[in-house]
Amino acid sequence: MRISVVGIGKAGSLLAKFFYRKGYSVSHLINRTPEQALKLAHELPGCKAGGFELLAELEDVVIIATSDSAIRDTFLRIWNVNTRPEYFIHLSGAISSRVFEEAAKAEKGVASFHPNLSISSFSISPSLLQKAIFGLEGNEKGIAFLASIAKKEGLRYVNISTESKILYHAAAVFSSNFTQLMLKQAESLYREKLLFDNLSVVELLESYLEGLLKKVKTGTLSEFSGPAARNDQRTLELEQRCLSEINPKLGKLYEELSCMIRHVRGD
Known part of the structure; x- marks a missing residue:
């Protein structure tokens, strides 16, 4: 079984390295700018690297690791010159396997296999994937194929229906991106406005994160x-006013989040 990766960014590179080191035949590394693929090929001897001129050579399994907006176009570039691959997989959290509709109609295996990792983590060793939880969605053939690989390699995953893909990704955005934004805002206030030293800032944020994890x-x-939570209206007004003086959007965010806390509590 030969695996090809199209889109050699951080995610594509990580997956290519993972499968290569697990003993799979990674046959092709393809990128819009071939230099990126050629650079990775130096780390993975035996892989053929280049640009879209190689799309006609792909077989067996194709993993598309481009940006979300380019997945459909990349698939069509392949499909229009080469219908031999038996499986088409992408890594997007928000887009479903419906972008491979032509392949699905041809009874190919289609799926999305989204690693729940912060994007900054993609520079870390491929072994990190074994600590991640993937979101798996697709047709029966695609799901069965990826589930078998996940079982063999000890990868964890959750099943997602095609209809639930957008909601799944929205939850991931809350878990990762929005949480990071909140931490960044707190860090900025501690450092820039309160002038706390670096160690104190790190320890404060770590303390709150540990409490949330519990x-x-x-x-x-x-x-x-x-x-x-305690309906302290005076404090809410004072803090919102103070934050609005720093940045009106920050004050508005504070107000909206306070309202959401009350909503979640049922107040």
Whole structure:
């Protein structure tokens, strides 16, 4: 079984390295700018690297690791010159396997296999994938194929229906991107406005994160503290006003999040 990766960015490189080191035949590394693929090929001897001129050579399994907006176009570039591959897979969290509709109608295996990892983590060793949880969605053939590989390689995954793909990704955005944004705002206030030293900032953020992780594990995320939870209107108004003076959008965000806490609590 030969695996080809199209789109040699951080995610594509990580997957190519993972399969190569697990003993799979990674036959082709393809990128819009061939230099990126050629660079990775130096680390993975035996892989053929280049640009879209190689699309006609692909067989067996094709993993498309481009940006979401380019997945459909990349697939069509392949399909229009080469219908031999038996499986078409992409890594997007938001887009479903419906982008491979022509392949599905031809009874190919189609799927999306999204690694729940912060994008900055993609520079870390491919072994990180064995700590990640993938979101798996696709047709019966595609799901069966990826599930068998996941079982063999010890990869964890959750099944997602095609209709639920957008909601799944929205939850991931809340878990990762929005959480990071909140931490970044707190860090900026500690450093730039309160002038705390680096060690104090790190320890403060770590302390709050550890507390949140305990709530995740004990199922108590609906138990809030703070001025919104205790309905301390005076503190809410003072803090919102102070933040609005720094940045009106920050003050508005504080107001909206306070309202959401009350909503979640059922107040």
